[in-house]
Amino acid sequence: MSRESHSIDALRDIVGRLPTTRDEDWRYTDLGTVREISSRWLAAGRDSLALELQAEIEAITGGIDADWIVLANGELQGPVNVDCAARLDEAPSSGTALAELNAALLKDGLRIHVAGVHDKPIGVLMIDGTEDASVSQAYVEIEFAPGASGDIIEYHASEGDADQYANTVVALTIGDAASARHLRIQNRASNHVQTGRTSVSVGRDAKYTMAGFDLGGGLIRNDIEIDIAAAGAEVSFDGLYLAGDGQHIDNHTRVDHRVGPATSRQEYRGILNGKCRCVWNGKAIVHEGADGTDADQADHNLLLSDKAEIDAKPELEIYADDVKCSHGTTVGQLDETSLFYLRTRGLDERHATQVLTHAFAADLVARMPVAAAREALASIVESRLADLLDSDPGTFS
Amino acid sequence: MLEISNLHCSIGGNEILRGLSLSVNAGEVHAIMGPNGSGKSTLAQVVAGHQDYAVSEGSVTYEGKDLLELEPEERAREGIFLGFQYPVEIPGVNNAYLLKAAMNAKRKHEGLGEVDAFEFLKLAREKMATLGMDPKFLNRGVNEGFSGGEKKRNEILQMAMLEPKLAILDETDSGLDIDALKTVAEGVNSLRSPDRAIVLVTHYQRLLDYVKPDVVHVLSEGRIVRSGDKSLALELEERGYDWVREAANA
Numbered sequence: 219m220s221r222e223s224h225s226i227d228a229l230r231d232i233v234g235r236l237p238t239t240r241d242e243d244w245r246y247t248d249l250g251t252v253r254e255i256s257s258r259w260l261a262a263g264r265d266s267l268a269l270e271l272q273a274e275i276e277a278i279t280g281g282i283d284a285d286w287i288v289l290a291n292g293e294l295q296g297p298v299n300v301d302c303a304a305r306l307d308e309a310p311s312s313g314t315a316l317a318e319l320n321a322a323l324l325k326d327g328l329r330i331h332v333a334g335v336h337d338k339p340i341g342v343l344m345i346d347g348t349e350d351a352s353v354s355q356a357y358v359e360i361e362f363a364p365g366a367s368g369d370i371i372e373y374h375a376s377e378g379d380a381d382q383y384a385n386t387v388v389a390l391t392i393g394d395a396a397s398a399r400h401l402r403i404q405n406r407a408s409n410h411v412q413t414g415r416t417s418v419s420v421g422r423d424a425k426y427t428m429a430g431f432d433l434g435g436g437l438i439r440n441d442i443e444i445d446i447a448a449a450g451a452e453v454s455f456d457g458l459y460l461a462g463d464g465q466h467i468d469n470h471t472r473v474d475h476r477v478g479p480a481t482s483r484q485e486y487r488g489i490l491n492g493k494c495r496c497v498w499n500g501k502a503i504v505h506e507g508a509d510g511t512d513a514d515q516a517d518h519n520l521l522l523s524d525k526a527e528i529d530a531k532p533e534l535e536i537y538a539d540d541v542k543c544s545h546g547t548t549v550g551q552l553d554e555t556s557l558f559y560l561r562t563r564g565l566d567e568r569h570a571t572q573v574l575t576h577a578f579a580a581d582l583v584a585r586m587p588v589a590a591a592r593e594a595l596a597s598i599v600e601s602r603l604a605d606l607l608d609s610d611p612g613t614f615s
Numbered sequence: 616m617l618e619i620s621n622l623h624c625s626i627g628g629n630e631i632l633r634g635l636s637l638s639v640n641a642g643e644v645h646a647i648m649g650p651n652g653s654g655k656s657t658l659a660q661v662v663a664g665h666q667d668y669a670v671s672e673g674s675v676t677y678e679g680k681d682l683l684e685l686e687p688e689e690r691a692r693e694g695i696f697l698g699f700q701y702p703v704e705i706p707g708v709n710n711a712y713l714l715k716a717a718m719n720a721k722r723k724h725e726g727l728g729e730v731d732a733f734e735f736l737k738l739a740r741e742k743m744a745t746l747g748m749d750p751k752f753l754n755r756g757v758n759e760g761f762s763g764g765e766k767k768r769n770e771i772l773q774m775a776m777l778e779p780k781l782a783i784l785d786e787t788d789s790g791l792d793i794d795a796l797k798t799v800a801e802g803v804n805s806l807r808s809p810d811r812a813i814v815l816v817t818h819y820q821r822l823l824d825y826v827k828p829d830v831v832h833v834l835s836e837g838r839i840v841r842s843g844d845k846s847l848a849l850e851l852e853e854r855g856y857d858w859v860r861e862a863a864n865a
Contacts, residue, residue: 553703555703556703556705558665558666558687559699559702559703559705560705560713561664561686561687561688561691562663562664562687562688562690562691562696562697562699563688563691563713563716563717563720563773563777564688564691564692564716564717564720564721564724564777565688565716565717565720566686566688566720567686567688569716569720570688573705573708573712573713573716574705574708576707576708577705577706577707577708577756578707580707581706581707
């Protein structure tokens with residue numbers, strides 16, 4: 219079905235079927251804002267004037283050196299001049315109402331095919347900014363050929379201050395013995411809403427290493443779905459979320475171990491300050507016969523304010539015999555002894571808090587898989603952390 | 616320099632220090648000895664400003680200022696250094712960063728500009744060499760994965776870089792083998808100066824074989840029960856703490 223055939227009514231119908239907090243997977247995340255932005259946009263004739271980008275890509279992405287492809291308000295900017303990438307007409311619409319919305323409203327899809335060893339990271343900048351409220355879709359299909367190796371960077375940003383809703387889907391297929399490194403940075407404006415799905419299918423002896431950094435946004439929901447359907451797969455992903463006043467960041471992850479032996483590990487870390495809410499739900503399903511599975515999941519949170527809330531829930535479903543699975547979640551404040559130690563060295567409480575908070579995040583930056591972007595990422599994270607601590611200092615002290 | 620008078624202090628409702636008085640002058644090295652649980656570490660923590668200890672009576676003045684009014688970081692910037700019995704591991708914060716931040720906090724307080732990067736490195740390498748520390752430790756997380764001896768050396772390195780006026784070293788000798796003990800003692804001795812005071816808190820007298828104290832105090836049940844010169848430490852070693860305790864109660 220091409221997008222022209224969707225009447226406003228048909229679109230309203232899809233929006234009406236988006237998940238609500240009555241759905242178990244959406245208990246903590248209310249898409250009311252999505253429905254509201256969508257109906258304003260539909261009522262205005264699905265038209266809102268795109269803002270011109272005020273800065274160069276380098277400035278927006280903190281100087282990360284990559285071959286960038288830009289999707290602004292869901293439209294490809296200029297011809298795609300990265301060899302292995304091409305425009306796509308359609309997105310698959312099967313499944314959820316969110317996927318349906320994505321397929322129905324998609325303007326430009328993108329397909330990236332990585333073969334051999336690709337040295338320079340391929341970056342996809344998804345940026346939204348229009349004069350009035352608007353809705354955008356992105357669909358990016360990334361395929362790593364068998365034995366291929368490369369880096370993918372996904373950067374989500376905002377332009378201007380109108381309300382925006384972005385619904386993005388990134389679907390990766392990692393071929394046998396391929397090695398994919400994936401960095402995802404979400405640094406949207408505080409009134410922007412995003413639902414983002416990352417689905418990954420991992421081949422035999424393939425390696426998929428991902429790190430996601432949620433640094434901005436108003437209401438953010440990420441769904442990471444990883445499917446291990448061949449033996450020898452090695453999956454590792456980290457996530458860092460920094461949330462301040464008014465932010466809501468929800469990470470739902472699901473790893474399906476269908477065949478063993480294979481390993482998956484995930485570690486999320488959250489730093490929350492002010493009145494905000496974060497959700498982490500990590501599900502691992504070890505299917506019947508997936509013997510030799512080794513799955514580990516963890517979520518650690520630093521709550522710097524008593525108004526911050528985290529709902530962390532690991533879920534393990536195991537239907538095989540020979541498996542090694544572990545999970546752990548922690549929620550806490552900064553270690554008092556460490557704070558005292560730093561203060562006896564002359565650092566004031568604020569500085570000591572900053573140092574310890576930074577250290578909590580630094581590990582994930584240090585082991586982030588896309589080496590070429592590490593320095594830029596470190597400075598983006600550092601500046602966002604400084605803002606976060608400034609926003610509501612010492613609520614807990 | 617440091618004047619403690621009739622100090623009473625408790626933690627979680629338990630009174631640990633019960634009328635402790637102590638006077639330390641610039642240029643002196645004092646040793647505070649005592650059995651486990653006598654309040655040695657509490658004394659060190661209170662002087663450094665740990666907020667879990669509640670002072671109910673008495674006073675602590677440092678260079679004429681009411682020390683109890685100052686935050687831990689203010690005390691540090693005024694020249695007080697506490698060498699921890701159990702130095703804290705802080706993964707993700709590298710040693711060089713902490714040393715620089717600590718030096719700069721103090722320099723700022725003194726109206727000086729930030730330490731020059733080149734000077735800092737030169738000084739740090741120099742001090743590390745005398746302490747037998749590999750310069751690589753500068754880029755490691757603070758005390759992260761350090762052995763007991765390495766942690767203590769790292770405390771002495773921080774002290775050497777910060778050049779405090781009053782250094783309190785809490786059980787710096789514990790867990791050290793004889794070579795490490797000698798190195799640490801040399802580090803402490805190199806900081807002896809007419810305008811600096813050093814307080815060694817220790818359970819055993821073996822550190823005092825290498826760092827000769829001017830005054831030795833015996834702490835028992837939250838009070839100093841006996842003070843004397845170095846021979847007191849030797850006597851203690853021979854006769855045990857029960858001897859002082861009995862003498863105090865007699």
